[in-house]
Amino acid sequence: SQKIEQNSEALNIQEGKTATLTCNYTNYSPxxxxxxxxxxxxxxxxxxxxxxxxxEKRKERLKVTFDTTLKQSLFHITAxxxxxxxxxxxxxxxxxxxxxxTFGTGTQLKVEL
Amino acid sequence: xxxxxxxxxxxxxxxxQNVTLSCEQNLNHxxxxxxxxxxxxxxxxxxxSQIVNDFQKGDIAEGYSVSxxxxxxxxxxxxxxxxxxxxxYLCASRVPGGELFFGEGxxxxxx
Numbered sequence: 001s002q003k004i005e006q007n008s009e010a011l012n013i014q015e016g017k018t019a020t021l022t023c024n025y026t027n028y029s030p031x032x033x034x035x036x037x038x039x040x041x042x043x044x045x046x047x048x049x050x051x052x053x054x055x056e057k058r059k060e061r062l063k064v065t066f067d068t069t070l071k072q073s074l075f076h077i078t079a080x081x082x083x084x085x086x087x088x089x090x091x092x093x094x095x096x097x098x099x100x101x102t103f104g105t106g107t108q109l110k111v112e113l
Numbered sequence: 114x115x116x117x118x119x120x121x122x123x124x125x126x127x128x129x130q131n132v133t134l135s136c137e138q139n140l141n142h143x144x145x146x147x148x149x150x151x152x153x154x155x156x157x158x159x160x161x162s163q164i165v166n167d168f169q170k171g172d173i174a175e176g177y178s179v180s181x182x183x184x185x186x187x188x189x190x191x192x193x194x195x196x197x198x199x200x201x202y203l204c205a206s207r208v209p210g211g212e213l214f215f216g217e218g219x220x221x222x223x224x
Contacts, residue, residue, distance in 0.1 A: 006155075008153070020167050020206070031210075032210065034213075035201075036213075036214060041201075041218070041220075042217060042218065043117075043215030043216050043217050043218050044156070044203070044213070044215050045215070046212035046213060046214070048213060049211075053122075089155065089156065091156075093210070098163075098169065099144055099161070099163050099209055100158060100161050100169075100171065101146075101213060102158065102172075103148070103155045103156040103157075104155055105153065105154060105155035106155050108174075
């Protein structure tokens with residue numbers, strides 16, 4: 001069966017450190033992988049998109065890597081701030097998958113002072 | 114401002130009742146989606162539509178119905194056949210291959 005796995009346990013880090021979140025998938029041939037941020041009681045907000053032929057993407061303090069051999073994406077937030085505390089979701093769009101995105105369960109990040 | 118508008122934000126339903134959640138977008142997107150979110154389970158796809166008058170079942174379509182009569186609108190009906198409807202419902206839209214734009218969600222509680 002197809003699965004997208006993210007760390008189910010919350011990630012607690014100290015302000016100023018780099019947060020690294022993991023997204024692993026099985027039995028997919030993804031065309032795109034996307035990362036979203038979700039605050040409690042709100043809709044997710046898009047952060048970054050990376051294509052299957054791209055290894056890395058950056059946007060300000062955010063960096064995403066995509067390893068189709070390992071079937072894994074890593075999401076990094078450098079110089080983390082308490083305002084970065086939220087749940088982060090990865091989503092895959094499969095090649096020939098009918099224009100739909102499948103989401104992981106999300107990882108809750110807490111950045112402490 | 115352009116975006117996705119969902120209503121109502123909170124909705125209470127008695128068992129056996131059908132309820133309809135509204136989703137409107139002014140982004141001129143062809144594709145629209147409905148997801149359900151339960152604690153610890155991420156987002157699960159209910160239905161999606163790639164064009165007016167066409168829609169497809171997602172992973173958990175049983176007990177739900179949709180229509181797409183206008184490009185801007187994609188309402189979701191939670192029917193009495195849905196055995197566990199209490200959840201947070203999210204509507205989204207996008208251009209093909211692009212990012213999803215989400216609404217603020219509708220929280221449905223069955224009394």
